[in-house]
Amino acid sequence: MAISGDEVLHVAHLARIALTPADVERFSAQLSSIVDHFAALAAVDTEGVEPTAHPLPLSNVMRADTVAPSLPQATVLANAPEQEDGFFRVRAVLE
Amino acid sequence: MTAIATDFETVIGLEVHCQLLTQSKMFCSCSVDYSGAAPNTHVCPVCLGMPGTLPVINERAIEFISRTGLALNCTISSFSKFDRKNYHYPDLMKGYQISQFDLPVCLGGYLDIEVDGYTRRVGITRVHMEEDTARLLHRTDAATGEGYSLVDVNRSGTPLMEIVSEPDMRTPAEAREYLVRLRQILRYIGVSHANMEEGNFRCDANISLRPRGQAEFGSKVEIKNMNSFRAVHDALVFEQQRQAEVLNSGGTIPQETRGWVDDSAITVSQRSKEDANDYRYFPEPDLPPLRLARMWVDDIAAALPELPAARDARLRALGLNEHEAATITESRGRAEYFDRLAEAIALGPERSPKLAANWLLGEVSRWLNEHTAEIDEFPLTADGLAELIRMSEDGQITAAVAKDVFEKMAATGKDAATIVAESGLAQISGDDELTEIARKVIAANQRAVDDYRTGKEAALNSLMGQVMRETRGRANPQTVTSILKRELTVK
Numbered sequence: 001m002a003i004s005g006d007e008v009l010h011v012a013h014l015a016r017i018a019l020t021p022a023d024v025e026r027f028s029a030q031l032s033s034i035v036d037h038f039a040a041l042a043a044v045d046t047e048g049v050e051p052t053a054h055p056l057p058l059s060n061v062m063r064a065d066t067v068a069p070s071l072p073q074a075t076v077l078a079n080a081p082e083q084e085d086g087f088f089r090v091r092a093v094l095e
Numbered sequence: 096m097t098a099i100a101t102d103f104e105t106v107i108g109l110e111v112h113c114q115l116l117t118q119s120k121m122f123c124s125c126s127v128d129y130s131g132a133a134p135n136t137h138v139c140p141v142c143l144g145m146p147g148t149l150p151v152i153n154e155r156a157i158e159f160i161s162r163t164g165l166a167l168n169c170t171i172s173s174f175s176k177f178d179r180k181n182y183h184y185p186d187l188m189k190g191y192q193i194s195q196f197d198l199p200v201c202l203g204g205y206l207d208i209e210v211d212g213y214t215r216r217v218g219i220t221r222v223h224m225e226e227d228t229a230r231l232l233h234r235t236d237a238a239t240g241e242g243y244s245l246v247d248v249n250r251s252g253t254p255l256m257e258i259v260s261e262p263d264m265r266t267p268a269e270a271r272e273y274l275v276r277l278r279q280i281l282r283y284i285g286v287s288h289a290n291m292e293e294g295n296f297r298c299d300a301n302i303s304l305r306p307r308g309q310a311e312f313g314s315k316v317e318i319k320n321m322n323s324f325r326a327v328h329d330a331l332v333f334e335q336q337r338q339a340e341v342l343n344s345g346g347t348i349p350q351e352t353r354g355w356v357d358d359s360a361i362t363v364s365q366r367s368k369e370d371a372n373d374y375r376y377f378p379e380p381d382l383p384p385l386r387l388a389r390m391w392v393d394d395i396a397a398a399l400p401e402l403p404a405a406r407d408a409r410l411r412a413l414g415l416n417e418h419e420a421a422t423i424t425e426s427r428g429r430a431e432y433f434d435r436l437a438e439a440i441a442l443g444p445e446r447s448p449k450l451a452a453n454w455l456l457g458e459v460s461r462w463l464n465e466h467t468a469e470i471d472e473f474p475l476t477a478d479g480l481a482e483l484i485r486m487s488e489d490g491q492i493t494a495a496v497a498k499d500v501f502e503k504m505a506a507t508g509k510d511a512a513t514i515v516a517e518s519g520l521a522q523i524s525g526d527d528e529l530t531e532i533a534r535k536v537i538a539a540n541q542r543a544v545d546d547y548r549t550g551k552e553a554a555l556n557s558l559m560g561q562v563m564r565e566t567r568g569r570a571n572p573q574t575v576t577s578i579l580k581r582e583l584t585v586k
Contacts, residue, residue: 014373016183053176053198058383065117065155068124068139076135076143076248086134087245090185092233 001039003031101343103304105335106312107270108262109327111277112255113287114227114295115159120252121226122150122193127253130293134247142252144188149381152177156254157200157385159286160224161395163256164201166284166402167219171392175200176384177224181375185246186228194257196376199223200385206260206280207404208272217273218261227253256287262301262312267331271324274298279403283427291323298327303348304338313338313348318362320354330355334362406430413437413448422456428470429455432477439481442488450484458501474505483511495568496520524571526578529562532570533578536561547583555579 005024008031012019019027073086082089120127123141141148161171178196204219229251231244258277264270278296281289289296303315318334321327333355338348353362401409403424410420410433424430437451459480463473483504487497492515503514515521523529536558537544546554555576562575 014181014183014375053174053378053384054380054382056383059386061151061383062154062157063124063151065119065153066124067119067126070125070137070139073133073136076138084245086136087232087247088135088185090244090246092242092244093185 001032001035003028003035007031102307103339103342104307104309105265105267105331106262106303106305106315107264107267107331108301108315109260109264109270109273110299110301111258111260111274112297112299113258113281113289115156115254115256115286116288117153117155117159117254119153121153121156121224121254122252125252129249132249134245134249137249138251142188143248144190150193150379152382152385153254156224157387158395159254160200160222160256161387161392162284162399163258163281163286164204164222165392165396165399166280167201167204167206167222167258169201169204169219169222171387172198172200172202172385173389174198174384174386177379177382178376179379180225182373184228185244186231186251188229188248188251192225192228193379193382194225194376195223198384200387206273206276208269208276210266210269210272215263215265215269217263217269220259220261222256222258225255225257227251227255262303262315267328267335270300270331271328274324274327276403279425283400283403300327300331302331302334302338304335304342313342314350316348316350316362317352318355319352319365320356322357326355326357329360330362333360337362400427401430403430410448410452413444415448415452419452419456423452426470432459432470432473435477436481439478440484441481442485446488450488454480454484458498462501462505474508475501479504479510486511486515490522490524490571491515492520492522493568493571495563496522499568520567520569522571523566523569524574526574529566529570529574529578530582532562532565533558533575533582536565537579537582544583555583 129137175198179191181191201222278289303313305313352365440447543554
């Protein structure tokens with residue numbers, strides 16, 4: 001199944017990745033062959049097989065509703081490239 | 096050419112997001128009590144989305160969402176799982192929100208609402224569990240004039256429940272009633288403050304129009320940014336009108352998201368809605384699925400309190416009218432106080448419920464309003480108030496004195512009998528004592544006496560008032576009336 005250049009650009013946009021036209025061409029080919037591989041998986045007969053929600057045989061891993069101390073504000077902000085009045089400061093995101 | 100306006104039917108569905116009343120966050124042990132706290136002080140590596148951290152499900156949140164599902168007549172899934180909803184926005188620390196896609200905890204319930212005398216059953220599609228996002232403040236740089244955002248992560252990771260209704264509502268009034276009833280239930284079962292103004296109860300509305308009689312839905316618009324029940328109602332009224340005008344002038348409604356602007360009372364187009372595909376949901380690999388045992392669910396169901404609709408029906412069966420029953424069942428605290436009071440009054444099924452309702456909606460409500468207090472802050476116990484009501488009912492004190500004693504009980508914490516004894520407020524029913532006072536009053540109010548004797552019955556009230564003043568309200572009104580009438584006919 002062929003993944004078009006537009007589809008590559010759409011997925012790249014969702015992931016916020018900038019691609020050159022050469023990238024688009026390359027990934028279009030690579031993603032197409034990956035999706036082809038799923039076609040092989042899809043051919044397997046899975047009649048009566050439960051979908052796998054999780055690879056480990058675990059369920060109901062939960063914690064009690066108790067509070068533990070949080071980090072000090074200075075630690076939280078320690079690696080922030082920009083901060084202001086105790087907040088992280090980021091560029092405005094325009095939709 | 097004249098356009099004939101089509102008769103449209105409005106179709107409304109609501110999505111409610113509601114923060115749960117847990118102590119800690121959904122997937123980490125940070126406190127959710129961040130209201131008023133300095134930014135980024137209720138935060139840890141998990142809710143900051145640091146690499147290498149692992150979320151762990153808060154058991155209490157699962158209990159709360161199950162309780163909600165049961166109260167909304169949903170099926171609690173014996174198997175459910177969490178999924179990642181991927182999108183980029185600075186309020187999302189990990190680049191995805193942990194939510195539930197195809198296997199939510201609760202499925203297929205309903206909520207009955209009553210509007211203008213008819214009942215509508217609103218289907219509940221699903222209730223799923225997710226985490227709240229960080230809070231953003233949008234600012235403009237004074238130096239460069241460029242916009243930027245400030246991020247406070249405190250809210251991020253707070254347990255958030257999304258309740259999705261079927262598109263079953265047909266008017267903005269129904270939508271508002273649905274929200275009122277939903278909020279009431281959430282408060283009854285103690286899972287959320289459900290306060291829209293505080294932001295722990297938020298509502299997005301989907302609305303579309305279709306020619307009446309048409310089966311297919313029209314294309315829907317999602318409305319956001321509504322901060323009160325009134326705003327939800329007004330936004331739907333506005334949007335209903337706007338869509339009808341567009342359709343009647345031959346236009347089409349694009350599927351889009353619109354924001355309600357409270358100040359100008361209009362909706363404005365926001366961004367075009369992404370496809371669910373663009374969120375690239377996939378199972379959350381960091382969280383094993385939930386298998387909720389039948390017994391665990393049954394225990395939660397058994398512990399549910401009596402819900403508002405059932406209480407309302409029960410109180411009406413006790414003889415209360417529609418207004419009384421609705422007002423008393425508005426909050427669980429008030430409804431439970433009513434039950435305790437009616438039981439403590441113990442004057443039989445004919446009188447007790449009515450007396451309890453009269454006092455609760457009369458003196459108690461007045462006191463609560465005056466003190467801007469909730470019923471759980473009301474100082475009188477049901478037993479204490481019942482004693483006062485019984486004293487009034489069996490004639491130990493007059494109704495007027497009872498109100499006075501009520502105030503003193505609330506102010507001092509003393510019981511009714513003590514206050515009555517200390518202040519000498521016991522009712523005077525003795526004929527001799529009252530006759531003496533009545534004669535004094537008659538002698539001092541010749542004009543009222545003349546009025547009465549010339550046929551003005553109302554003059555009796557004025558004399559009655561004088562006797563009450565003389566006795567500080569302690570005189571038995573019936574006795575006084577008959578004494579006055581007797582004395583006035585004696586020439």
